[in-house]
Amino acid sequence: MSSKKHTASQLRVGDRPWVKRSLIGLTLFLTTILLVVPLIAIFQQAFVKGAGHYFTSLLEADTLHAIGLTLLVAALTVPVNLVFGVMLAWSVTRFEFPGRKLLMTLMDIPFAVSPVVAGLLYLLLYGNNGWIGSWLYEQDIQLMFAWPGIVMVTVFVTCPFVARELIPLMQQQGREDEEAAVILGASGWQLFRRVTLPNIKWALIYGVILTNARAVGEFGAVSVVSGNIRGETNTLPLHVQLQYEDYQAAAAFASASLLALIALLTLLFKAFIEWRQERQETTL
């Protein structure tokens, strides 16, 4: 009687071997079809004309320029959104003020808005007909259809990522440690550097990596404001489109494989952080 009760209380929904096996099997099957095969296909298509073709297409002047521009955009976008993300997370998790919830909702707008609409918003304002753009035009400053415009829309599209990673963590950690440090006489910068930063380090790095991944890969918003000038305002994702539509599929996939590689590194890094966290929790 007691042994029967024991086994019964251990059994949870879906623990029967056949249920378990078929659910795992079904998931692995669907994931393979929907995610794994496409991932493999990127690299297979990139090398379909051989490794020689792969490297020559990557070393084309336009491709190299696109890589350079993409790196520039990411290098300018990430620091801006890093500072903003930390500031926003600090203000909404460390203080209570009216409109706090609204601020957090506003922050999510770039996630909800279609990237094409985002690009259009910037084009209307800073383009030659916009109320800021026409003034800039008189000063001979061109933001749209040039790299500054690409950076601006990329900042828009990626601005929530750092704050999104930090806010739940900082809310959960509470403010006691920091309050204690202030009472013990720490200055603002010391407080951040010595108390806050060590606690949020990994979430912050992950936020930066996500921002970077998205900044490198943004397509819709960038394609509205870029003007697609080959060798000038073409980022790597736009270059992928150009090559693909030029019937240079292998070259397009070669460029795409670089972007896929960044995506894979992002996933790897996330897995590493989670593995580290779990280990920390079990050793504590």
Next chain:
Amino acid sequence: MATQLSAADIRPRHKRVLPGLSLSLGTSLLFISLILLLPMTGLIMQSVDMGWERYWQVISDERVVASYKVTLWAALIASLFNGVFGLLLAWVLVRYDFFGRRVLDALVDLPFALPTAVAGITLATLYAQNGWYGDLLASIGIKIAYTPWGIVLAMAFTSIPFVVRTVQPVLEELSPEEEEAGMTLGASDWSVFRRVIFPALWPALMTGIALSFTRSLGEFGAVIFIAGNMPYVSEITSLMIFVSLQEFDFPAASAIASVVLMASLILLFAINIWQARYLRRLHGRN
């Protein structure tokens, strides 16, 4: 010792101890105003300028209305598919330990990390008639690439992680007592799932589906490569904005964009309010 005493003295007065409110809030507000709110003024001005009649004419144009329908239906089907698939993924990842679980867990985020244009050309290549899947599907008479189903596929692919990542934490924290009681009383897996587990999961599941839907409505990069972009059949609304822009018809682009923007803002606020309500209910119960 003395510092501890003074700490205890200060705390109960609820004085604001932490520094940086004006700096951090000021920067955030300035940033949000410049980056998010200011750009919206251009859209509003452009839409107001064109007059109501022309505005209505653009947004109720037959081809544009067809694009609303295609976008809404495709996003709905894609997010419902992700509701089922995402729930399955979350369940398997939380409940079972098996070889490759960690890899699977990491792989779930692939659609977020992979640039949408890359996803687009890859799916188009795989599902085109001479592609690995397209070939197979053509032999049983199914065509996905360059049809509205291609749109559904691209939308589903890019929004897979939403449901998984909202359901996963709730599933992890589900207490086993009720579930075990049901099982001990001899109820079937399915009825315990339906009566005990599902009611606890469904707010998170709904949130995930709504997020997936919102993202699908706005998806552009992945969709345009596989949709075929045939007027009245497989054009999404984001593409209509893009096409108007290429014709330098800024007013038309703005009018359509204002509809899309309003729809996504309403969805965003609705999801946030709904989430806050169910979080409060959750905490109220505990």
